[in-house]
Amino acid sequence: MAQLTAGDVDAFRTSFTGTVLTSGDDGYDTARAVWNGAIDRSPALIARCSSADEVARAISFARENDLEIAVRGGGHNYAGYAVSEGGLMIDISPMNQVSVDPQARRAVAGGGATWEALDAAAQQHGLATPGGFISHTGIGGLTLGGGVGWLTKRAGLSCDNLVSAEVVTADSLTVRASADENSDLFWALRGGGGNFGVVTSFEFALHEVGPLVNLGLFFWGLDRGTEALRFSRDFLAKLPVDATGFLAVALSAPPAPFVPERYHFLPGHALLVVGLGSPEAHAAAVAPIREAMPPLFELVTPIPYVALQQMFNESAAWGTLAYEKALYLDELSDAAIAVIAEHAPKKASPESFCPTFLLSGAFLEKADDDNAFGGGRTGGLVFNISAAAHTPEDYEADRAWVRAFWEAMRPHARGTGGYVNFQSDVDEDRVRASYGPEKYARLAQAKAAWDPQNVFHLNANIRPA
């Protein structure tokens, strides 16, 4: 990377209409921080962009001056790809506007918007598109890598619902990608991550959801962990179409008002069931749980969809020291549950746990080659082992916990890759394995067409063919 002179920086400040921050400027330290508190990198420059033209100018400046580019959407990538040491951080978080056309059932969101903004705007019309479980996450990285959440069973992944995108390319050109415009780019964007350009605007299809949905949360201690996970597996397989589920494996009971104090921080497993139909249908769906597998505590309540999306926000606060490794499971087999029983009690931090996502329903209706998502369309689960700590000691201990747990789960996993959005350590072999040879080859062709110099490489990187 080249050394920038004060004159280079001044010239950029003059030619760039957005905000430029260098170390020492007010706001620089806040702007360079990403969600994962374990990442501490200092870019030479931060270019805060509010338009595609500003993004184009920032890319040109970086390329003219041989600066490594990092694109910062919501800043939630565990590996910290939104910030590069000594490079140029293109911060598109100011591009956070969302507009909704309720008749057409479409939302258009700026490339740096969060799910919070998109959910709130769409829910004003009783509409939503599948997002993640934590609404301060960016729509950018999450959608480009796939996007699993509460609505995956109803409507597929976030990327399955992308209708079009505005993209600033490595050559600083602004192009549109959709099914009938630059369709190779459109295919690659939906699952291939930030490899192909900076997406300055996302257009999503919307679906009728809520505004009230129904939550059911049931918790068991580790002493009945194996039984609880086997029960939850069988229960989730029989859920009605308008209900979906999520497993919080190795979760410590939160100190929340609905949790009796004696259980605060008790390690165990939680089964969450969300009903998108009537409260009565939901009550009937979850009733058998109490009889078959009485929980230590539960919470069954109607909840606004936006509140459901924010329910875990505080438990995943900015600055958390975080590390994760994930794999795909065809099923939660008894053998996999035995591995969980061995490793769940060994975590150090109460906030470390294994978010376990179901891939079912509408997710399975998409053809696998319809877009670049790497998880296949055979269903199963995304099993994510996530360390989340607030002291360096807990962080070190739980990073080791994640690695040992993940190694032990590998024999039960499908393939050797994993969901690209849940990878703290990314290497080329794992990225290739995450997509499989055919998809990787097609992605590499798209990369060669749209970013042959690999300008956008701070991501689960695809090598240009």
Ligand SMILES: Cc1cc2nc3c(=O)[nH]c(=O)nc-3n(C[C@H](O)[C@H](O)[C@H](O)COP(=O)(O)OP(=O)(O)OC[C@H]3O[C@@H](n4cnc5c(N)ncnc54)[C@H](O)[C@@H]3O)c2cc1C
């Ligand atoms: C607390 C937490 C909860 C999560 N929950 C879920 C979940 O429920 N479901 C799920 O699927 N994933 C989830 N994730 C993972 C999430 O999908 C990834 O961390 C994702 O990378 C976050 O996107 P971002 O825009 O916030 O991150 P960033 O760090 O800003 O970006 C991530 C990557 O995408 C690129 N990028 C971002 N925006 C753009 C853009 N507009 N154009 C081009 N490239 C872009 C960046 O350059 C970087 O390579 C969660 C992550 C965290 C930290």
